[in-house]
Each structure stands twice: as structure tokens, then as C-alpha cells.
Amino acid sequence: MAALDQKSPNVLLQSLCCRITGKSEAEVAHQFQYAVRVIGSNYAPTIERDEFLVSEKIKKELLKQRREADAALFSELHRKLQTQGVLKHRWSVLYLLLSLCEDPRKPSCRVPGYGALFAQGLPRDAHSTPFYCARPQSLALGYADRSSSMHTSASLGTSGVSSLGTYTLNGPTLTPPCLMSGPQTQAAGDSLRQQLGSRLAWTLPPSASPSATAPTSRGSLGPPGPVARAPHRPRREGDDSAEVGEAALVRDILYVFQGIDGKFIKMCSPENCYKIDAKMPLSKSLRDMSSRLAELGWLHNKVRKYTDSRSLDRAFGLVGQSFCAALHQELKEYYRLLSVLHSQLQVEDDQGVNLGSESSLTLRRLLVWTYDPKVRLKTLAALVDYCQGRKGGELASAVHAYSKTGDPYMRALVQHILGLVSHPILNFLYRWIYDGELEDTYHEFFVASDPTVKTDRLWHDKYSLRKSMIPSFVTMDQARKVLLIGKSINFLHQVCHDRTPPGKLTPASKSTESPKDAELFTDLEGTFQGKIDAAYFETSKYLLDILNKNYLLLEHLQAMRRYLLLGQGDFIRHLMDLLKPELARPATTLYQHNLTGILETAVRATNAQFDSPEILKRLDVRLLEVSPGDTGWDVFSLDYHVDGPIATVFTRECMSCYLRVFNFLWRAKRMEYILTDIWKGQMCNAKLLKAMPELSGVLHQCHILASEMVHFIHQMQYYITFEVLECSWDELWNKVQQAQDLDHIIAAHEVFLDTIISRCLLDNNNRSLLNQLRAIFDQIIEFQNAQDALYRSALEELQLRLQFEEKKQQREAEGEWGVTAAEESEEKKRIQEFQETIPKMRSQLRILTHFYQGIVQQFLVLLMSSSDESLQFLSFRLDFNEHYKARDPRLRVSLGATRGRRSSNV
Template identity: 35%
Template sequence: MEEKELAELVRDVVLRLLPATITNQSPEYAEKAYKYASRILSSRMTPSIAADEAAMAESIKRQLVLEGRSSDALAFADLYSKFSSKSGPGTISNKWSVLYLLKVISQDQSKDKLESRVRVSLSPSCIASASNGGLPAIFGNENSVKRDHYENSKFVTRDRERVSDREKVSSTGGVLLLSKDPENIRQAAFREFSVLLRDETEVSESALVKDIIYACQGIDGRYVRFDIESDGYVLPESIRVPRATRVLVMKLCELGWLFRKVRGYISDSMEKFPADEIGTVGQAFCAALHDELSDYYRLLAVLETQSLNPIPLVSESSSGNYLSLRRLSVWLTEPTTRMRLMAVLVDNSRVLRGGAMAGAIHVHAQHGDPLFQEFMVRLLRRVCSPLFEMVRTWVLEGELNDIYGEFFIVSQTVKAESLWRDRYQVNASMLPGFISEHLAQRILRTGKSINFLRVCCEDQDWAGAPLVGATTRRGELGYGETEALEALVIEAAKRIDKHLIDVMCKKFKFKEHCLAIKRYLLLGQGDFIQYLMDIVGPELSEPANTISSFKLAGLLESAIRASNAQYDDPDILDRLRVKMMPHGSGDRGWDVFSLEYNTRVPLDTVFTEFVMAKYLRIFNFLWKLRRVEHALIGAWKVMKPNCAISQLLSMDAGVKVRFVAILRRCQVLWDEMNHFVTNLQYYIMFEVLEVSWSCFLEEMEEAQDLDDLLAAHEKYLNSIVEKSLLGERSQHICKTLFVLFELILRFRSHADRLYERLHDLQAREGSKSRSRSKNERQRAGAWVGGRKAMSQVTGEFIRKMGEEMDGIADEYSLLLDGFIAQLPVQQHVDLKFLFFRLDFTEFYTRQQANASLKSLQARS
């Protein structure tokens, strides 16, 4: 309906309600009435009853029945059924308001008709009450008037003779009507009452009403003024007014005090403080408060217009639009409630900004009153609009438009490789209560993924696909629409995360690089590692400070070309390099040699410096294990062919027996060490590396976003560290293991010395037998003496070697028993497999039990 047509309809209703004499004789009055009605209808004043269309229709029918108008009630029911069934364009949507308006108009007309029909004289009891200063009840509903007239008629009947000289008695429609008495006793009583009120009151009620309206606007009146000391509007004690009137004035002036607080906050925020201290949310809050005050100003304008009408005396009956203190109290009840709420919000939000301010206001919206909730929702939609616009821009475009630091997502300047982990974070202090922490994390990850694609991956295809079924336009999100916000975030996150995973796995080959690290840094490429260890072994045996990194790099290239590693992707092989760790003067090349895998953006988001340090730690452990295995294999190559040769030596029988015994002791100790190293290596390569890799592949396929991918890789790496006894809780047993490695390497050195001496003896015997001539046979006696001396030297060597071999064996047995004893108490359950493999015959368990029993027997 057009505005012009609506105005004409309002004017028509006003003219129909006014008497015809007023309409014809005083068109100015009719125009004022129309303007007054327009101000009322354009305000936001609402009745204090619930908007229930069916209940309102039932109330109108019940009122018609009670008035004895049953036919009208039936007619109304028929008209209402037709009225409520109409729908569609061009019909009235707010039908409850129409019914409420008709009911109020009907009640006002009924009251005017009743007052014009009934003329009642005061009974003697009413006259006596008025003469004592009381105010009788003159008007009521029609039934109460009839009842009062009936009682008064009985009184008049008993004293008819006494009052017949002063009154005329008439009966109309069964109701006794009494005319005014000739002596005007009723008027005299009202005059006495008015004089009494004037004596007790120095200020008229109209003046107080005007001052209160001024106070409600923050303006000092003639009598009611703002007192700084008491921080409120006061009526001076020097002004004489009844106590009840003073209390009512002070109660009504509370609205002015609240208004000053709200208006002061708005003016201070918009004028005194800079924009960066207020922020966009604070500005929106001030704008919303200003709009609420605009409605408040319109109400005060209406009240100020009504205050111009004179207040009738107690002796006068009037239903005009005058404004008394009591009526003003009724008018200001709802505005006071709203203003009190706004003042509370102002106090709680004065030192807050951004999301913290929105969250503080949201707390007050948790209320059961529908009118209260409607007001708070209307306010919060304005306040939260900047925050929801920031969310929309962040999840759809990856832009953080937060120049005043109000958003719950904050950023800081970091390197590209730290963008995902460190650049963007959730600021919990700015997170409002209507956004859950889970949703905030999803919002964070969505915008972070866009920035990661844009900055680290240099990819722009993420913006190509439009969102399906999600709110994307500006202004479509708002407070109270949590489901729409979640739908937008979920849809945007699903699209961005899927694209990011595809880019990482297809364009940057994340899975292939993980496999390359497993093959080279975790020693999974067996032929390459074995060949590398063979060719760099002699070089690494030298002091670390004499080794050339360039030469080692060349040996690495040779190992690649000589193994199946040559068929790998050149980009992967180009990332594999030799690294020499920091070393001291006494370190050997074995102690400082390592391999490194160079990762670039965006892969360095996963393979950070901390992650690569863990890989380096695992590599050093596996490299030591391979070095020990390589040392045992080298010892076996020396021992096996010399076992038979040792039986052919022509030496002293006693020395020979001892030599054979120490060789056999060396063989048995080698078997024990080889059993330990072989089973340990099997456990590391299969139970640890392969099982962890298999689990990592499954989680990699199930990853929905980059966080899932990072979590899967971190779990994979931590699993290897814990199972390999490299974790924080396995430091003691790890130290024992490294001591065992050093002892095995010392055994290899001891075995090499032993078999080198054996080789020297064999070579010496061969050369002597070949160079022995006839003359030498003549000097056989001298040769026998030399042989005896050599046997003595060999015997001394064998004795020392035997003692050293026994020391190594005892130390190894003690360390191995301690290592095996610590395995069952380790935290990780997979270490039980290692314990089972090392002691599957329970040999070490029985050995420890026997040692404990002997210790107890020795103590006893």
C-alpha cells in the first residue's frame, strides 16, 4: 500500500471518530487530531500484551456477549473468519494490530457514551466524604453505576420527605437519576479540596510534568535540575510538594539520568576518542544507540504536545489528551526499561572493543522476555554487522580487513615457511560468545588455507569454483543466523581444503617426497646405503677435521649411480646432500657424517627445521646401527677363512691350543653380537619403520585438510622416535644401547688386531719355509732357539688378547642383560616385540635369574 493512500485512510478514521460538530466547526482541531494520530502510528510504541490474533478476536466476541449484543458477536465472528482467511499480495499482514485498534476504539466510544448518558448526583455519604477532603469515584462501568444508583435510591426513598424541598427525583429506564442539589454542596466540597491542594503545593502538576519531560531530554527545568554532587536530577527541598509527588518525580527523573549516561557515551565515543580506540564495532554500537534514541525523541515529542493540554481539576470529568504525573509514569515505564538496559550495556562496554564488546552485549540477550529479546536482537544485528562482514571476507577471500584490531583472528609477520603455523592465530579475548571455539578454528583454517595457496603455493585456482547453497553476498549474514554462518564456513572450508590437498599431493608431490625421505634418510634404500657405506667407510675412519665435504659429495654421487637410486626423479636426487655436523678435535668421520634432504616452499611447512632435526636424529641412530652391522660383517669376512688356517700353524703345542681357544671365544662372542644387532635391525626396519609408514599412508589418504596432513606426519614421526628408543622417556636405555654399539665396534678393532697377528705369523712361517736352504739346515740349532723366543712372544700376545677378549665379553654380557631388563618397563607396547625376539628362548631371563640366585647365596 502506498504511503499517500495509507495517510488518507488514517485521516478518514480520525474524521469518523470525531463528532460531526467538531469536524465541521473546527477543522484546525481535526487537523491536530490527525497529526497526533500520525505521530502515534509512526512511533515504535507497542502494547504490553502478547500479539495473539486468535486471542484478540475471542476477547472482542466475549466483550460483545457480555454487553448483551449476541447478534453483533455472531456477525463479528463471520466477518473475522472472512478477514483471517484472506492472504496474498495486497492484503493486511499484521491482522492482530487491526483487531487491537478496533477494540481500543470501541472501548473509548463506549466510555464516552456511558458518560454522556449517566448524570449522577452525589449521595449524602459522598458529600460528607468530599467535605472531609476525600475524592469520590464518579465514573465506572455501567453495571457499577446502576448498582450505586440503586443503593442511593434506597437512601433517598427513606428520606424522601426531608429532601423533597431541595431535589427532584426522576426515573429513566429503570435507573434513578438525581439532579444537582440547589445549594451546590458538591461543588463547594470540590472547591474546598482544591484550596487544600493549592495550600500544600507550591508548584503545579503541569509545571512538574514539563520539567520531567525536559529532564528526560537531559535539560534542566525550572524546578527539576541536575545536581552534580548527587549525580542525578533533584527537586529542591525548598519547593513544597506532597511527599508522594516528590517520590514520583524522583522516580520519573531516573530516565533522565539514564539518558545522560547513554547520550554521553555516544558523544564521547564519536567526538572525543579517536577511531582506532572505538573501532567499527563501537561505531556500530553508537549508531544503534542513536537510532534507539531517535525513537525515544519521537515519544518525548508526543508527550510534550500532550503536556500543553491543561490538567482538569478533580471536580471536572475529562477524557482528553492531558498529561499528569500518573499518566506520565505509565508512558515512561517501557522507555525507562529500555534506557536502563542501554545504560547497563554502555557501562559494560565502555572499556571493550571489537569482538569482546559484541560478546559482552550478547550476554544480556539471554533473557526470557520476548520484548527484551526483540530489542537486544535488533541492537546486536547492528553491533555485530562489522564482525560478520570480517568473517565473510576472511572465509571467501582470505583478506583480514581489521584495521583496528577488533577481529578474533590476528596476524603477525613471519617467514613463508611459518605462515601456516605462526602467522594467524585465534585471539580468545576477542571471540564473542555466539561463535563457538570449534567454529572459530574452522573459520581460522579456511582463511589461512586461502593465504597459504596464494602466498606459498602461488595458486589462484581456489577462487574459481563458486559456493553452492551458501550466503556469499555482503549483508546477508547477521546476529542470530548461526546456522547460515556455519553453512557458509563449512561450504567454503570444504572447497578450499580439497583444493589445497590436491595442490600439495599432485603439484608438489608430497607423498613422493615423504617416500624419498624414508628411503634415504631412514635408510630404506638398502643397496644404496650398503654401497655408500662401503665406499665412504675408509674416508670416515679418518679424523673429522681432515675429511673433505666435496669428496664425500662425489662419493654420494657414485653411490647413487651404482644403485637403483639412479632411476629416481632428478628433482628428488637433487635435494639429497651430504652434511657434516659440528665436531671437535677427537671426532672421527663416522661421528659427524649425515645426509640431509632439502625441502622448499611449500613443503617446508611440513618439513620444518624442527622436523628435519628429528629426521637427522633418527638417521644418526640408524647410521650407527648400520655401521655396527657393517663392522660385524667385516669381522666375519676376516674370521671365516682364517679359522681353518689357524689349525695349520706350526707352533708350540701349548701356544697353539691357547690361540685356537681365543679364536673360538672370539667366534662365540661375534655370534652373540650378531644375534643382537640382527634382531634389533629387523625390529627397527620392519616393526618400526614399515608399520609406521603403512599407518601414515592410510591417514594421508583420509586427510581432509592441511592440518590433518600435518597431524598425520607428526604422528608418523613421533611413532618412529618412540619405538626407536629415542624419546624423552627412553633416554636411559638409549644410552645403554649406544654403549653397546661402541663395545661392538671395539670388539671389531680387537678382532682385527687378533687376526692381523695371525696373518703375520702365517706369512712369516711361509717365508721361512721357502727361504730355508742347506746351510740353514746346518744352523738348525740356532733356528730352534729363535723359534722358542718367537713362541714366547706369541704366547704373551695371546695372553693379553685373551684378557681383553674376556673383558669385552663380560662387559657386553652385563650391558646386554641391563638393556634387556629395561625393555619390559618401557612405555611403548611395540618394544615387547623386540624383547621377544632377543630372548625368545628365555636364555637371558634364566641367566639373570641364576645371577640373582648366586648373589643371594653369596650374601647369605
């Protein structure tokens, strides 16, 4: 049993303490207690990280001593020790080894026999950790900029608001003075300063690090020395003239740090700050330092008030709650610092440290130790101010705006908070682009949904971008792609009734994301852009394939061009021939079933019969609203029925545009048809009416006017067919072939319709031009009626004359007189009456010609004043021989000015 006792850890540790100090077992009782508590310390939540730092410090110490081989051997032995898992508290052992190898010449190690090692004790409550120091296990912390110097592990890191608090809770804490006397008390002060300085150096800028040479105003953590204090009398109850001691102010300051009024320092509500009563007898230096330190409590109150008020507000949303959680986490690290300071103050009180002796807690030291937490709390308070009234993506944008700073420590803090705040947005994003689901109860995501919109308007109206919620680190192009991805998935599910997941983008992929998703938004041009692009191209390509293969989108687009835009020439011509007798009747006498039968006849008789049955069954006849005096030509229109997914491209507005363009083209085609009939009438009747020389002038006038009209209509048809329809269609088809998503097709189609509406003079800007053109069309119809009347009258007269001559010849052949005097007189009278009508016909044609040419002149003037160059060029072709230019001075000026502008541009 004696042998076993000698080998027990406690016996061995006590023997080690005796050997190091050279004292007996009774004399090293305090040092042995401290050693046991160091080795058995079990409240260091970041043990792996601290172990790494201590091992690195040991290697650096060996390298300073030019013992490279020993450093390599130590690294290998440490690596093997980590793999074995024999020791549970490796950090404590490594720290002990580090303390043993410290240079005894250092001020902190001047106690003979390494006694300074045991000049560092733990407070009595070292094993009791405050309840608010427990780390939440749901949110991972840690900064990217520290990854190169800290060991990455599965344990949760710390955001580092209080570097002092984290270190002292993980490592050796402050030593009660009762464990030391004489030089040991001095060594304890050195130990505390070294601990604070070595840890603060990780988070403070070099200029603010307590280990560096700091200005006297902020205190120094260098070699110990007596703290200069102004002589004062101890303050007693009822003694208002006695000066307040620094220790009392320190105690008040620790309360103020928590937002609690102290005995001397209280919150002044009107001024919204902590103040010391001006009547209080206190030196200016202590008053100034207390005011500077009290600012930390004010900042704490500001952040705490925001988190307390918002944490219970459900309408604040998930992003807002994540922001509050991040602030809570930073405050917890701040509370760690306060717990250490309170513990030290309690230890000093328990051990009887009076105001006349050196205390480790002074205002100057507090200024230095709280420098880093103060800067961080200032950043948090500024964030709180800037984020007031914001939620969702707007709140994430506000946090992101503060990450653009040159201070790497503050940037790391804000980026850490941004990672937590962005986490709900990332969840929204993944569910939207992978599943098409949008569960945004508090309207935080930048994609908005309108549940009142019906399925037929899903693509256009149901989903939209909530621009105020687009985070500033997400570009508008990325937001548009995100919107399109989820919208395409929902369109496939609800409109196309296709549940096949496009490509490999399944909902399961969301659960396999790497743990770096919280930092995904920081790599906008890399990982984030890659994920968005991959989902966008996969989903959009699949949707377009479904529309083209299953719903024949491109075939329907071509059918619109062939039938509603009169691209199928043989079908349109034959249909017009078949409809001519019907459409010449009053509109009230038409029946749609008769017109539908004529349409089917035209389809079977032309190349239209070879089109797909899916297209032909959608082609129909439509009668427009009838006005008094309308004929069939005025109310007839072709129609094309669309439904299902293709109705997303061919919307009601688009079909209305097609109907307007068809009516315009149909009327222009009718003018061409009428002029063709006029020309055929002139050619057929020219030889017959040679026997009536008195009509030669009238017929010549008809030929001239008809030629003018034919030229005008041919130029207009060329402009409409080639410059408007063909060019616009070619541009549309190229865009459709290169489209990457359905929005590109819809946008190209709308541009196509807008272009032909504008260039066919159907928009509001060209209303006057359209009215002039319709007046010209009316004149063509008037001319047709006038010429038909002329030919009817002339042919009737010709028929009567031929009958009279035939009767005369028949009688002469029978040996009788050809005509009697009465018959001859009656024939001459009738011929004279007909010849008297010829001047009226000539006058009617002259009026018609003058009116027609006046309208054309006005039309040309309007064309020249148009901002569209194609319309200006059309005026040149319409007046190719400058006939109208010579008749109208206004047109002459306009033409000259326009040509001058064109030549200057060339």
C-alpha cells in the same frame, strides 16, 4: 461549478461530519478540522504496518459479530485496494472505518451520533516532527519474534523502545481540551487511555500492560474518573511552606527524563542519582513516585554518556561504532515518547488546563506508560556496564551473553542489537573467507595478521587466532576453519602463485548475500555452519590438490622415508660399501665433492635410479661439524633440499629432526655392518687357524661375544625398523590420505617425527638410555678392533710358521738338513713369545666382555624403568634366555615386577 464543488473531497467530508453528528456546518467546524488532519496525516513512517494492524482489528471485530462472510469480503476488497495504489493514505481511511463501526455502547462512544469519534484531535503541532525523530535509512530494524504478527515490508521498522511514542506519532494524538466540553472532555481522556493501552500491549508483558487490570500504585488506564489528589495550596514565589503540586512535578519529571535538572528534582553528584530536596514540602507518595520516575533519567544519562564518549573514539572500531549506533537508535525511540509527552503538556498549557482539573499527565500514568521504556533502558544500561573496556568480537560476546534470557521482549531487543553489532564482524568474515583479505585496522576480528612475517613462514606464523576476539556464539572449531580458509587463499596466492579461485567461491558471491545476514550468527548449526563448511572444504581440497599435483608433496614425503630414514635398503647397503674406505679416514681429510660422486654412483647402481629426477636432484651429502678425533663415520650425513610450498611441511625444525634420526639410524646400521664383517672374518679364518690349537680358547671367546652383540643389534634393528619406523609411517600415511586440510598433514607429520624421536631414544627423557646405547656401540667398535688385531697377529704367526715348514721341506728335498740348531732355537723362541701374548688377548677379551655385559645390564634396567611399554617389551627380547637376569639382582626384581603388572593388566 456548483456540481463540481459538491463532489470535491472537502465538501463531501464536511457533509459526512454533519450527517454523523446531526449538526450544522458552523457547529462541526472543529470536527471537520480534525477529520481533515486525520485523513491528511503524512508523518507515519510505518504506514504499512499500522495499516495491517487496523485491517486485522476490523476483521476481528467482524468475526466477533459472527459476520464471517463480511470479514472475507473485507479481506478481498482490502487486497484489491492495496494492488491498485489509488489511495496514498489507506491507513487513515481504514482507521475512520474502524471508528465508525465501533460499538456505541462502549464508554468511549457514549456521545450521541458517534460524536466520540471526533473527541480525538491532533495537537496544533501535529505536522511538525522533531528533527531527532527521523529514522536512519542505513540500518534495518525489526524483530524476528514479531514477524508473524506484523506485515513485512521494504520500509524500515522500529526497535520499539517507546511503543507509546511510535503509536502516537503514527496515529491519532492527544486532543486539546478546547475541542471538547462537558462529556467530550471525559471522552478525550478515555481516548488517550485507549490509545496508550492498545499500543503498550504490543511491547509490555501481559502483567505490565496498561490495558490489563493494573495495581493502583501504578495507575490505571480504565474508565475515567476524578484523580484523587491531596489538598494543597498553590505554590507561589517565595512561599516555601506551600506543597509542590503534582503538575509541577510532572513538568520536572519530563525534564529529568532527558537528563536535565528540574526546578525541584536535581542530580546529586555524590550519590549519583536524582533527588528531591528533603526540605521540600511534598507528600511521601508523590516523593516516592517521583524518585521511581527519575530513575529513567539516570538510565538515560548512563546510556547517553557512553554513546557520546565512544562515538568520537575511532579506536573503538567498527563493531563498537555499530554498538553505539544501536544505542542511539534505541534512544531515538525513547525520544519519540518524550516528544509526545511534551506535546501533550504543551497542548494542556495552551488550552488553559489548570491544576484543579483533570490532566491526562499524572505521575501514576507516567509510571505505567514508562514501564516498558524503563525496562528496556535498564537492559541497555546493563549492557553499557558490561561492555565497558571491550571492543570487537569481545564486545559482541558481551552483547550475546545478555540474549540468554527468558523474557522474549528483552531477548528480541538484545538480538536486534546483536545483529547490528555483528554486522562488521560479518563483513570481516566474508572478505576473509572469500577473498583472503583482512582489513582489520582496529584489531576487532578474531583472525590476526603479522605483517613482519616473511612468505616462507606464512602458514605457520603470519596468521593466528586472536582468542579474546572470538565471539561466544562462534565455536572454536568454526573459528579454526575460518582461519584456515583465509590462510589457504593467501598461501595459494603468495606461496603457490596460484590466482585461480577455488571452486565457485568468488568475491562476487559476497555481494549477493541475503538481507538476513545480520541474523546469520543466530543460526550457528544451520546457515552459518553451512557457509563455513562449504568454503572450508572447497578451499582446502583445492590447496591439497595443488600441492600433490604440482609440487609432489606425497612423493617428497616418501623420499624422506626411503633415503633419510634408510627405507631404500639396497641403496643404503651399496652406499655404505662404497663409502667405507673414505669414512674410515679422519674427518678433516674428507671432501664433499668426492662423497657426492660416490652418492651418484650408488644411485645409478641401485633401484634409486628409477625415482623422479625432481627427487634425486634434491638428494645430497652433508658433513657435520668436525670435532677432534672424528672419523668420516662421525660427520657424514645425507641431506634433502626443500624449498617453495613443500617447505611449509618440511620446515627447518622438521629437517633437523630428520637429520638426528638419520645419524642414529646410520650409526645403528654401521653396527650391523661391522658385526657382519666380524662374522665374515670369523668364518673365513676359522679353518686357517685350526693349525694353531693354542688359539682355540681365544677364538671361542670371540665367537661368544660376537654372538651376544649380533643378537643385541638384531633385536634393536627389529625394534627400530618395524615397531618404530614402519608402524609410525603407516599411521602417518593413513592420516595424510584422510587429511582435509594442510594443517592436518602438518600435524600428522609432526606427530610422526615426535614419535620416532621419542621411541628412538633421541628425546631428553631418554638421554640416559641413548648414552648407554652409544656406549654399547663403542664396545662393538672396540671388539672389532681387538679381533682385527688378534687375527692380524695370528695370521702373521701362521704365515711365519708356514714359511718355516716350507723352507724346512725344501732343504730336505735337496738332501740337506731341514734346519740348523740355531734356526730351530730361534723358531721355538718366536713361537713361545707368541704364545705368551695369548693370555693378554684372552684377558683383553674378558675385560671387553665384562664391560660390554655390564653396559647391557644397565641398559636393560633403564628399559624396565621406562614408562613406554614398547621399551619394556624390548628388554624381554634382549634377555630372552634370562642370561642377564641371572647376573643382576636389580634386573631380576624389575623384570618380575613388570611381568606382574603386565599380567594384572591382561
